[in-house]
Amino acid sequence: MVEVTEHxxxxxxxxxxxxxxxxxxxxxxxxxxPKGDKEFEDYLALCKEKDIxxxxxRLEVTKKVQSxxxxxVAKQEENDSLMKDLQIALEEAKLSEQEAEKARAxxxxxxxxxxxxLELMQKKTQFELISTIVKVALYVIIGVGILTTVMYGxxxxxxxxxxxxxxxxxxxxxxxxxxxxxxxxTIMGVKYATEKD
Amino acid sequence: MLIDDEDLFHLVFEDACSILDITLxxxxxxxxxxxxxxxxxxxPDDPNHExxxxxxxxxNIIGSSFNGIExxxxxxxxxxxxxxxxxxxxxxxxxxxxxxxxxxxxxxIIKSDDIEPRLEEFRNxxxxxxxxxxxxxxxx
Numbered sequence: 001m002v003e004v005t006e007h008x009x010x011x012x013x014x015x016x017x018x019x020x021x022x023x024x025x026x027x028x029x030x031x032x033x034p035k036g037d038k039e040f041e042d043y044l045a046l047c048k049e050k051d052i053x054x055x056x057x058r059l060e061v062t063k064k065v066q067s068x069x070x071x072x073v074a075k076q077e078e079n080d081s082l083m084k085d086l087q088i089a090l091e092e093a094k095l096s097e098q099e100a101e102k103a104r105a106x107x108x109x110x111x112x113x114x115x116x117x118l119e120l121m122q123k124k125t126q127f128e129l130i131s132t133i134v135k136v137a138l139y140v141i142i143g144v145g146i147l148t149t150v151m152y153g154x155x156x157x158x159x160x161x162x163x164x165x166x167x168x169x170x171x172x173x174x175x176x177x178x179x180x181x182x183x184x185x186t187i188m189g190v191k192y193a194t195e196k197d
Numbered sequence: 198m199l200i201d202d203e204d205l206f207h208l209v210f211e212d213a214c215s216i217l218d219i220t221l222x223x224x225x226x227x228x229x230x231x232x233x234x235x236x237x238x239x240x241p242d243d244p245n246h247e248x249x250x251x252x253x254x255x256x257n258i259i260g261s262s263f264n265g266i267e268x269x270x271x272x273x274x275x276x277x278x279x280x281x282x283x284x285x286x287x288x289x290x291x292x293x294x295x296x297x298x299x300x301x302x303x304x305x306i307i308k309s310d311d312i313e314p315r316l317e318e319f320r321n322x323x324x325x326x327x328x329x330x331x332x333x334x335x336x337x
Contacts (some may be wrong), residue, residue: 026215026222052216059212063310066205 001032009033009040016043024051130190137183141176148172198249199225200232200268201285202259206308210253210285213313219320224249229261229268236276248279251323253306256286256293266293266300273301281326289337298333306336 004012015021023031028047033040152169155162199210207225214220226232232252239248252272254265263271265284272282283304284297294305303326306315315336325331 026220029218029221055212055216059209059216062205062208062212066203066209067310069205 002030003032003034004040006034009037013039013043016046022047022050024054127190130187134183134187138180141180141183145173145176198232198252198280199223199285200227200229200252200258200265201225201255202227202261203255206255209312213316217313217317217320219316219323227258227260229254229258229263229265232268233263233271236272240276251281251326253283253285256284256288256297266296266302269297269302270300281323283326289335294335302333303329303331304334304336 012023023044024047028044028051031044033044148165148169152162152165155165199207201207201210204227207223211220211223211225214223226235232254236248254268256265258264258268265286269282269284272278272280278301281303283302283306284294285306285308286293287308289305289307297305304319304322306312306319309315318336322331322334
């Protein structure tokens with residue numbers, strides 16, 4: 001402890017009185033009033049009181065700042081975490097988009113394949129239909145040709161008048177042959193067009 | 198002496214100690230490396246150099262080569278002890294507390310917004326730490 005001299009004591013008291021300046025900080029703790037100097041003891045007590053008040057105030061402010069700092073750090077961490085989550089979500093969305101794009105491309109390919117299959121099936125059906133029609137038409141032509149020829153032959157062998165049946169047979173045969181060629185031509189055309197597609 | 202990486206805590210600690218009349222002067226350091234340098238310079242070249250009466254070390258000192266427990270271990274086992282020493286930390290991890298005890302810490306003060314009551318309790322027990330008669334204590 002440091003006991004102040006009379007001169008120092010007087011200066012300190014005067015400064016406190018006139019300028020309201022008091023000793024503070026750690027230095028205050030080592031100052032000792034001369035024995036029996038009540039005035040200086042009161043002065044030191046007042047200095048301590050003021051010093052504690054200032055420190056309390058500063059402590060309060062520092063604690064507030066410290067708490068705000070902690071909040072800021074926590075919020076920053078929260079923000080960082082959110083940003084990280086957002087980044088992950090964005091990456092996942094990008095990945096999903098890519099997968100969706102892939103799925104769309106696959107679906108389109110499947111659709112195209114299906115359309116192609118359908119067209120092929122339709123063409124096949126058409127071709128089968130045409131083939132059936134042609135077969136039926138050819139059977140009819142051959143049937144009618146045979147029937148007319150048999151009737152004409154019977155007429156020739158039985159010695160009946162063959163004028164009508166003869167011209168009918170000839171006309172019928174001409175028509176049938178023409179139709180047969182026409183059918184064959186149509187078939188060839190359809191076949192050619194189908195193959196070209 | 199206070200070894201803590203948080204500057205604001207230096208102010209809080211200094212004011213709290215001053216208000217409670219615990220310290221006359223406080224040397225606050227930001228890293229255990231700085232403290233290590235100081236203790237190294239005092240020992241063994243100047244083993245009688247006046248040391249801090251009491252050292253409060255933070256557990257996790259960011260930016261330092263070693264943590265508070267390692268610092269205590271160094272001071273106790275490499276630099277000849279000679280002071281009251283303990284941890285001041287917001288952590289109350291049981292395993293860390295045990296490690297600190299083994300390293301020679303005499304106390305563990307839990308940091309919080311309201312540190313003054315703990316420091317006041319510590320001040321009341323302080324003589325026991327100086328005489329090495331107090332057992333290890335946690336100030337919650």
